Amino acid sequence: MPVVDCHVHTAMMEVVSPGYAAHVEVHRRQSFAAFVAEWADPQRFLAYLDEQGVDYALVLASNTPASPGVISNDYVARFCAASPRLLPCASLNPFVDREPARQLDRLVREHGFRALKLYPTYSYYYPNDPLLYPLYARAQELGIPVLCHTGSSVFPGARLKYGDPLYLDDVAVDFPDLSLLLCHGGRPFWYDRAAALARLHANVYIDLAGLPPHKLLDYFPDLPRIAHKCVFGSDWPGIPTEIGDNIAAVRRLPLDEAAQRAILGDTAAQLLRL
Ligand SMILES: [Zn+2]
Numbered sequence: 192m193p194v195v196d197c198h199v200h201t202a203m204m205e206v207v208s209p210g211y212a213a214h215v216e217v218h219r220r221q222s223f224a225a226f227v228a229e230w231a232d233p234q235r236f237l238a239y240l241d242e243q244g245v246d247y248a249l250v251l252a253s254n255t256p257a258s259p260g261v262i263s264n265d266y267v268a269r270f271c272a273a274s275p276r277l278l279p280c281a282s283l284n285p286f287v288d289r290e291p292a293r294q295l296d297r298l299v300r301e302h303g304f305r306a307l308k309l310y311p312t313y314s315y316y317y318p319n320d321p322l323l324y325p326l327y328a329r330a331q332e333l334g335i336p337v338l339c340h341t342g343s344s345v346f347p348g349a350r351l352k353y354g355d356p357l358y359l360d361d362v363a364v365d366f367p368d369l370s371l372l373l374c375h376g377g378r379p380f381w382y383d384r385a386a387a388l389a390r391l392h393a394n395v396y397i398d399l400a401g402l403p404p405h406k407l408l409d410y411f412p413d414l415p416r417i418a419h420k421c422v423f424g425s426d427w428p429g430i431p432t433e434i435g436d437n438i439a440a441v442r443r444l445p446l447d448e449a450a451q452r453a454i455l456g457d458t459a460a461q462l463l464r465l
Contacts, residue, residue: 192452193246195459196434198338198374198400198424200251201270202230204260210347211259214429226428233273240276243435246456247465249306249424251338252282255313258348264294268302278463280306280338284314285322292329299333305463307337308374311353312344318353319361327366336370336462338398341385342378345429356385363392370462372422374398382410389420396458400424403432404440418450422459 204211204227212223219226230236240248252267253260264281271277281304283291298304307330311318318339330337341356343349356377363371376397377385388395390413399407399421408414414421423441425434441454459465 193456193460193465194244194438195423195456195463195465196240196245196248196425196427197372197398197422197459197463198251199248199427199434200253200429201262201267202227202236202428203266203270204262205266206256206261208258208260208346208348210345211429214259214345218431219428230428233270233277237274237276240434243433244438245434247276247278247459247463249278249280249459249463251280251308253308253310253313254282254284254287255310256287258313259346264298264302264304268298268304271303278305280304280308282308282310283326284310285316285320285326286314292325295326295329296333299335304335306335306372309337309339311358312340312349312351313346315350315353317358319358323362324365327362327369331366331369334464336372336396338372338374340375341373342375342381354381356381356388359395360388360392363388363395367394370394370396372396372398372462374424375401375426376410376421378402378410386411386413386417389417395420396462397421398424399454401426401430404437404444407441407444414444415446415450418446419453419458421454422462423455 252264267279271279281298342354356373373385
């Protein structure tokens, strides 16, 4: 069974907010400069994935200049070129990028991007804003999933109202062939909404990134029922543990073998066409 981490960030940031750098320093126990110097090398990161038992990692770009910063699609493409185990995920911001749907097309067809990530709490739009619809339509046509940040954001400048998963209900209805991943499952106020959407809509999934795995059954009491709609993500580097610790914690949950496999890799492998 492949283990897929659906949510990692690169060490390097082309624009970094002080709040984000401080967050990484706390969790990685290094100065931000030292952390970047060590971890910007994709070979260093690949060796880490081996140590942690991860087969594939979805590496997220972020075009969120106000906060937490910018990591460009071009940089992510270069980083992921080091290995087919590193899967590039695009970020497009309709307030910043011209013709985002066309850019997405180019990134997927010419550079092998596997998914699109949206950051409404940092980009200040509701995910059902018509501004986003051309992007959703193109992602659906290209057959790639869209990850959307939901729930709280810890970095200064975030506006949490945009993180309510309920706005993605419109998107799920209007784009029935588009797979939507609700990152962080609407933490901490909207776990129930995220779970309800995953139950209700065949095309809605939950990305468990940033949630302590030993608490998942507290957050999602019906996790056994929706396990096949949940995918493992770590949110490295901004986490207090190592990725392998989180994988081990998922394996300790009282779930059957099929549910464990679905969370740790099977569902992601389908969505990302591995
Ligand atoms: Zn993240």
